[in-house]
Structure formats: structure tokens, C-alpha cells
Amino acid sequence: MQGVRAVVITDFGGPEVLELVEDHPQPEPGEGQVLVKVSRAGINFADTHARENSYLASYELPLIPGTEVAGEVDGRRVVALTGTGGYAEYAVAPEQSLFPLPDGVSDAQALALVVQGLSAWHLLKTSAHLAEGESVVVHAAAGGVGSLAVQLAKRYGAGRVIATASSEEKRDLALELGADAAVDPNADDLNAALREANGGAKVDVVLEMAGGRVFDQSLRALAPFGRLVTYGLASREPNEVSNGALMARSQAVVGFWLMHCFGRPGMVAEPLEELFGLVASGDLRVVEGETYGLSEARRAHEEMQARRTSGKLLLDPSR
Numbered sequence: 001m002q003g004v005r006a007v008v009i010t011d012f013g014g015p016e017v018l019e020l021v022e023d024h025p026q027p028e029p030g031e032g033q034v035l036v037k038v039s040r041a042g043i044n045f046a047d048t049h050a051r052e053n054s055y056l057a058s059y060e061l062p063l064i065p066g067t068e069v070a071g072e073v074d075g076r077r078v079v080a081l082t083g084t085g086g087y088a089e090y091a092v093a094p095e096q097s098l099f100p101l102p103d104g105v106s107d108a109q110a111l112a113l114v115v116q117g118l119s120a121w122h123l124l125k126t127s128a129h130l131a132e133g134e135s136v137v138v139h140a141a142a143g144g145v146g147s148l149a150v151q152l153a154k155r156y157g158a159g160r161v162i163a164t165a166s167s168e169e170k171r172d173l174a175l176e177l178g179a180d181a182a183v184d185p186n187a188d189d190l191n192a193a194l195r196e197a198n199g200g201a202k203v204d205v206v207l208e209m210a211g212g213r214v215f216d217q218s219l220r221a222l223a224p225f226g227r228l229v230t231y232g233l234a235s236r237e238p239n240e241v242s243n244g245a246l247m248a249r250s251q252a253v254v255g256f257w258l259m260h261c262f263g264r265p266g267m268v269a270e271p272l273e274e275l276f277g278l279v280a281s282g283d284l285r286v287v288e289g290e291t292y293g294l295s296e297a298r299r300a301h302e303e304m305q306a307r308r309t310s311g312k313l314l315l316d317p318s319r
Contacts, residue, residue, distance in 0.1 A: 002026060005317060006088035007297045009063040012053040015301040018087075020294055024064075027085060027092045036078065036093055038071040040291070041086040042111035043300050043313035044144070045209075045234060050084070051301065054236070056257055064088055066315070068114050070107035077101040079110040081262070087297060089317040097262065099272060104280035112286040112312035113275045116144035119231060119258050120152050121271045123207050127229045127256045133159035134204035137194055137221070139185060139214060142170035142310040145231070147177055147287040149207055154178045155283075158205075162197045164190075164214075166307050173310060177285065185210070190217035202226065212237030224250040231256040287311030293319035 003023030011017050029035045047065045049055035066086020070079045078100055080093035101110050123145070124130045136153045140146040141163030153161050163174030164185040171182035181197035183190070190213070194203055202223035208215055209232025216239060219228055230253065241253050261267040278284035289311035292300040296315075303309050 004089040005294055006064050007066075007294055007315075009051060009065065010061055012051065012059075012061070015051070015298040015305075017051060018065075018297045018301065020297070024088065026090050027088075029092045032095050033092050034073050034080075034095055034098060036069055036071045036073055036080050036082075036091050036098075038069045038086070038089055038091050038317050040070045040107040040111060041066045041088070041091075041315040041317065042068040042070075042115060043292070043297075043304065043315060044068075044115055045232065045304060048301055048305055049233075057259070059084070064091075066091070068111055069093070070101070070110050073098065077107075079107075079114050081114060087294065087315055087317075099269070102276050102280055105276050108288045108291075108312060108314055109279050109286040110276070111314060112144055112148070112288070113272065113279065115258060116312060117148050117275045117286075118261065118268065118271055119145045119256070120149035121275065122258070122261060122267070123149060123229050123231060123256055124152055124156055124205075125271075126261075126267075127254045128205045128207070128227045130156055130158060130205055132157040135160040135162065135198050135201070137162045137164065137203050137206040137208075137218060138174075138179070139164045139206070139208050139210060139218070140234075141165050141174035141177075141179060141182070142287070144287075144289075144312045145209070146207070147173070147311060148284070150174055150177045150179050151284055155278075160198060162194060162203065164194075170310055173287065177287075185214055190214065191220040194218065194221040205229070207231070209234055211235045211239055215239045219251070219253070222249070222251050225252075227252045227254055229254045229256055231258075289313045291316050295319070 006024040081097035163179035187193040211233040212235035
């Protein structure tokens, strides 16, 4: 069988462990699986955790990273969740994780929606239970999840959306996407900066994916009955929360992992259909980041971890 180009990890570690193999065995679909000819693969921050084996799921070596791909199955355009194996010319996906792409939705847009878009949707609706008029803080607002969450929060009735982003250019992008204020997360007193951006009041909802100092400062800025939803650990600094402190302030800390949505009726297909429709109609903007060749996977991971990227990052398996 003809080999395929793929990025393979044989040792866990930094970006240097991402090795391009020019003649890797083509994957073979098992029962209930399909083979996808990949046109674009999505790059997620979670891939950096998979590379280190430091994520919520554990991985076995050798590993081809990549959780989602866009491409073709029997001549049909699809987007698919693969779990692993996405950084390659061909990938295997479960049939139930395959979604047809409507006209008017590009590969890049679909890949932004199938993980980041679904995450933003569930963070606001399922985990935070956003209510009309509430204030929402969106950290990393220029990133894949954040850029969509800013727009969706407005659409779903948020009274004030406060974005954080690490550069003036990224903060300008967040404002362009509809945020009411944009804050530097590296401010000396992030708690005070968030409250100032909310007119002096504490905030109702925080979408948080950094951990460490950002988590602690955001929790301090949370109003009574506020909800902090944590969905990432980009800083690699875990936090501890006191049940007594939560009771004293009537606050909630909610964890979210997108994988728990899969296999549950209505938690994937229906939100995706809504998101595809919003993008096709022009009511939701996908911020497209850089497209890297497979041979540039290391650079992609380096730039993503150094916060030098915005929007949805992609891999092109043909280069």
C-alpha cells in the first residue's frame, strides 16, 4: 500500500519531537470508520498538550497528532473529528464524527467551527448558562475559541463583553469582532482592570483557558452568582479552589471539556448546524490564521505557544 506524508511523534516533548515522515503507512478504517482524504487539518492548543502527553486524555506512541480534518469522502466535502491522526494526507474518523459541509462554508471555516465553534457555543450556553444582559469576560479573545465566543456572547444577549488579548493588535481585533472593551491580561492588577472595563462592577461570566494567575485574578473579579468556566491550562499552572470561598461569594467554577459532548444526542450536530448557518449567512466571522505545511508543524506549535498567532491555524498536507 502506498505511504502517506504524516507528522509523527515517537517521543513526548517540545516542538522538536514533531517529525515529518514522507512514507508513513496509510491508515485503514475499521468497522464504523471512514477514510478521509485530508485537504486541511486543524491545529489546536490541545495538540501541544498531546505532544507532551500532559492533557486530560493520555496518548500512546507513536502518535500522529491532530483531532480534526476537512477533506473528501467518496467525493463529498466533509469535516471530521479524528481524535488523533489529523496531521497527515489521509486520516480515519468514526462515521458518527463525520459532518457534511454545506455550500458557503470553506474548509478553514468548518475546522474553526467543529472544535472552537462548538466549544464557544457550549461554554456560553451549556456551562455558563448565559442570561440576557450579563457581562462576559472572554480571555484569549483573538484566538480560535475566543474570537467566536466574543461574537456569540453578543448574539446570545450579553450586556457587556470584555475581551483580553496580549497585544494591541489582538485587542483591536476583539473590538472589531464586537467586544465592548479590551484589556491586557498582563496588567499588574487584572482583577481591577476587568472591573474597570465593566464600569466598576464585578463580572457575571468568565471564559478562562490559561490557569495560574489569570484564573485567580478572574475569580476575584467575579460577582455573586457569577460563573467562571475553565476550559484550558495554557500556562501549565493548575489552580486550587476553596469551597468555603465559593460559598462566601455564591460563585461557581465550572470545568468544560468538549470530548464529553460527543456521543450525546443533540450536543454536536445541532449546534454545528446553527454555526454553519451563521457563517454561511455572514452573521458569524471566522478569524482565519496562518496555514502551515506539514513540514512546518514545529513552527506552528512554537508560534502558538509563544502567543504569536491569531484565529484558526491550519496544516496543508500537500506541502
